[in-house]
Amino acid sequence: MRTIHINSAIQSYDIVIGEKLRHQIKDYLPKNYSSILVITDENVVYLYGNDLLQALKGNKVFLEVVPPGETSKSIQVYYQLLTKALEYSLDRQSLIIAFGGGVVGDLAGFVAATYMRGVDYIQVPTTILAHDSSVGGKVAINHEKGKNLIGSFYPPVQVLYDTETIQTLSLQDVRSGYAELLKEAMLANENFFTQLLSISLEQIAMKDLITALETGINIKATIVEQDEREAGIRKYLNLGHTLGHAIETRLGYGKISHGEAVAIGILFAMYVSQQELQVKLPLKQVKEWLTENNYPIALSFEQIDDLVEFMMHDKKVINSEIQMVLLKKIGEPVLHNINKQQIKKYLHSFIMSEVKG
Amino acid sequence: MRTIHINSAIQSYDIVIGEKLRHQIKDYLPKNYSSILVITDENVVYLYGNDLLQALKGNKVFLEVVPPGETSKSIQVYYQLLTKALEYSLDRQSLIIAFGGGVVGDLAGFVAATYMRGVDYIQVPTTILAHDSSVGGKVAINHEKGKNLIGSFYPPVQVLYDTETIQTLSLQDVRSGYAELLKEAMLANENFFTQLLSISLEQIAMKDLITALETGINIKATIVEQDEREAGIRKYLNLGHTLGHAIETRLGYGKISHGEAVAIGILFAMYVSQQELQVKLPLKQVKEWLTENNYPIALSFEQIDDLVEFMMHDKKVINSEIQMVLLKKIGEPVLHNINKQQIKKYLHSFIMSEVKG
Numbered sequence: 099m100r101t102i103h104i105n106s107a108i109q110s111y112d113i114v115i116g117e118k119l120r121h122q123i124k125d126y127l128p129k130n131y132s133s134i135l136v137i138t139d140e141n142v143v144y145l146y147g148n149d150l151l152q153a154l155k156g157n158k159v160f161l162e163v164v165p166p167g168e169t170s171k172s173i174q175v176y177y178q179l180l181t182k183a184l185e186y187s188l189d190r191q192s193l194i195i196a197f198g199g200g201v202v203g204d205l206a207g208f209v210a211a212t213y214m215r216g217v218d219y220i221q222v223p224t225t226i227l228a229h230d231s232s233v234g235g236k237v238a239i240n241h242e243k244g245k246n247l248i249g250s251f252y253p254p255v256q257v258l259y260d261t262e263t264i265q266t267l268s269l270q271d272v273r274s275g276y277a278e279l280l281k282e283a284m285l286a287n288e289n290f291f292t293q294l295l296s297i298s299l300e301q302i303a304m305k306d307l308i309t310a311l312e313t314g315i316n317i318k319a320t321i322v323e324q325d326e327r328e329a330g331i332r333k334y335l336n337l338g339h340t341l342g343h344a345i346e347t348r349l350g351y352g353k354i355s356h357g358e359a360v361a362i363g364i365l366f367a368m369y370v371s372q373q374e375l376q377v378k379l380p381l382k383q384v385k386e387w388l389t390e391n392n393y394p395i396a397l398s399f400e401q402i403d404d405l406v407e408f409m410m411h412d413k414k415v416i417n418s419e420i421q422m423v424l425l426k427k428i429g430e431p432v433l434h435n436i437n438k439q440q441i442k443k444y445l446h447s448f449i450m451s452e453v454k455g
Numbered sequence: 456m457r458t459i460h461i462n463s464a465i466q467s468y469d470i471v472i473g474e475k476l477r478h479q480i481k482d483y484l485p486k487n488y489s490s491i492l493v494i495t496d497e498n499v500v501y502l503y504g505n506d507l508l509q510a511l512k513g514n515k516v517f518l519e520v521v522p523p524g525e526t527s528k529s530i531q532v533y534y535q536l537l538t539k540a541l542e543y544s545l546d547r548q549s550l551i552i553a554f555g556g557g558v559v560g561d562l563a564g565f566v567a568a569t570y571m572r573g574v575d576y577i578q579v580p581t582t583i584l585a586h587d588s589s590v591g592g593k594v595a596i597n598h599e600k601g602k603n604l605i606g607s608f609y610p611p612v613q614v615l616y617d618t619e620t621i622q623t624l625s626l627q628d629v630r631s632g633y634a635e636l637l638k639e640a641m642l643a644n645e646n647f648f649t650q651l652l653s654i655s656l657e658q659i660a661m662k663d664l665i666t667a668l669e670t671g672i673n674i675k676a677t678i679v680e681q682d683e684r685e686a687g688i689r690k691y692l693n694l695g696h697t698l699g700h701a702i703e704t705r706l707g708y709g710k711i712s713h714g715e716a717v718a719i720g721i722l723f724a725m726y727v728s729q730q731e732l733q734v735k736l737p738l739k740q741v742k743e744w745l746t747e748n749n750y751p752i753a754l755s756f757e758q759i760d761d762l763v764e765f766m767m768h769d770k771k772v773i774n775s776e777i778q779m780v781l782l783k784k785i786g787e788p789v790l791h792n793i794n795k796q797q798i799k800k801y802l803h804s805f806i807m808s809e810v811k812g
Contacts, residue, residue, distance in 0.1 A: 132773060173530070180598060181600070184598060184604065184768055187772070187775065189770075189774070190773065213604070214604060214606075214770040215593065215606045215608055215685075215770070216607065216608065236572065241537060243538070244541070246572075247541065247570070248569050248570070249569060250568065250569060251572055251573065327573075411544070413546075416547065416548050417489045
């Protein structure tokens with residue numbers, strides 16, 4: 099078991115990582131709550147729902163299950179959950195538990211942030227990907243015009259990472275999570291980056307996965323402690339995400355996993371970095387690793403116009419310019435503004451280079 | 456012109472009170488914004504819309520007008536405003552201006568709090584009532600089950616109070632605003648309370664109104680500075696509001712003004728205080744003043760069950776008990792938990808005493 103403490107200006111909290119933590123959740127409740135609402139999805143409730151409910155026995159507990167996947171991060175599901183919370187008479191001394199992957203964490207977190215102007219919530223992530231979203235207090239739902247456009251900065255009171263729950267993940271989910279680990283490695287730790295590229299996701303040992311997870315969380319924690327509200331260096335964590343979000347929105351949520359979309363975004367960011375900053379990056383190696391591990395990385399020319407439109411509605415746009423995270427080298431990110439025309443040109447030549455191989 | 460500074464843990468800001476401030480808004484923008492969205496209602500835009508737009512010339516400005524009244528604080532109008540903000544390409548360096556009364560302030564404030572996880576906003580209140588809602592950073596929309604149940608603590612970057620705009624208020628709006636001033640006086644300032652009871656709202660001089668407004672803002676500012684997130688003494692500001700909100704929800708938003716409903720709530724809180732705390736309060740004088748100034752104060756027996764149900768969904772309910780603000784004496788509020796059955800009994804005997812006069 100391992101504990102990482104996050105100092106937050108809004109509220110400090112611990113991330114506890116260990117096996118079987120879902121059974122011990124009672125020991126980690128920071129205080130007595132008048133009632134508890136567990137929000138989870140259909141997959142997680144089937145696998146681990148009973149464990150958590152058993153572990154919470156003795157409390158007044160309610161359960162809400164949403165369909166798995168990004169489509170649950172809608173204004174409709176958000177409002178339904180608020181209605182349920184009212185029907186269950188949750189009050190300001192109640193707790194919400196987000197039990198699931200990034201979708202459940204973002205959605206339940208935004209419910210907690212805005213129900214009666216804010217109640218406590220605990221993140222109990224069950225995916226590798228959620229190591230990223232459960233740390234740092236970003237919560238949000240989607241707007242039809244783009245991802246995570248409605249949300250808050252609202253840290254949890256606790257993150258409980260039960261490493262047993264990630265053993266049931268599909269290979270696609272492992273891929274999705276590893277894209278964020280790759281991103282963190284590229285931002286801050288060249289050794290970690292080299293290590294990652296030597297891994298085959300189909301054969302990874304659980305011990306190595308957990309070590310990678312802890313390294314990723316530490317990188318993320320160090321960044322968000324310094325810049326909780328994303329005024330400066332936290333923006334680096336958006337590496338690969340401007341194009342990534344656009345791909346998710348363009349293809350329709352659920353058609354491609356978040357991490358798979360981000361992986362394409364990372365490649366594109368490396369490509370643009372080489373052009374704009376005149377540097378040489380290990381683009382070929384990253385692409386090979388993604389291909390070997392079956393990340394879908396093809397984009398097509400006819401998607402370009404839509405992708406650019408979605409990118410223009412991203413949170414990273416300032417004064418109609420896209421603020422992209424580029425890399426001078428591994429471990430040295432920079433922010434760089436690029437206008438719409440230029441992005442279009444780069445997307446075109448990026449896809450062309452993919453086609454040519 | 457007068458400036459009151461609010462120290463907030465989240466963000467400090469100034470409340471500037473003065474004549475014709477709407478014409479000078481450009482001087483009060485704390486920085487350059489990439490674009491500005493003014494959110495207002497149909498009444499305010501008709502009277503003062505041009506003034507504000509003229510004063511903002513040179514900026515990229517968009518205008519959204521909502522219907523006046525509490526029904527605009529709905530999830531639908533909230534989502535429409537977010538959609539408009541996206542269509543206008545508002546980014547994280549954009550500003551929202553809430554130009555209107557409490558409804559516009561709460562609604563536009565919640566849009567600002569959650570659009571791309573938060574953008575700056577300025578409150579430009581145009582009613583007496585909004586002296587209360589524009590200070591302290593509480594923003595919210597309504598749920599069909601109750602008022603202000605979805606929201607955040609999210610302070611503005613500036614409050615600009617143009618005292619000229621309150622000169623066009625209807626007598627009902629003046630009544631509505633004075634109920635909150637009465638509340639503030641009862642919580643913190645016996646002299647102010649005595650003064651208020653000597654005023655006739657139909658004949659009040661603008662100079663006296665502005666002085667009262669400043670006194671009220673000072674009381675509120677002192678309280679919210681000490682307890683921004685309503686963990687302690689800020690709860691006192693809910694005097695009269697538990698029943699007040701229930702009356703508004705029961706009658707349907709717009710049927711009675713917020714302040715008129717709060718006035719009945721204040722009377723009820725005084726009545727319960729006398730019973731529960733065995734004290735003697737100037738209930739008769741307050742009731743006389745409200746009657747003389749044409750506040751509608753009649754409740755009927757058949758409303759009791761509904762009112763109690765709405766009170767049970769209030770934010771002030773903890774562990775199924777209603778946390779009421781009572782008064783030991785003028786200037787000395789206390790919190791007191793009362794259960795559902797007891798509230799029902801008190802409502803019954805309160806209405807009975809009203810009927811008997």
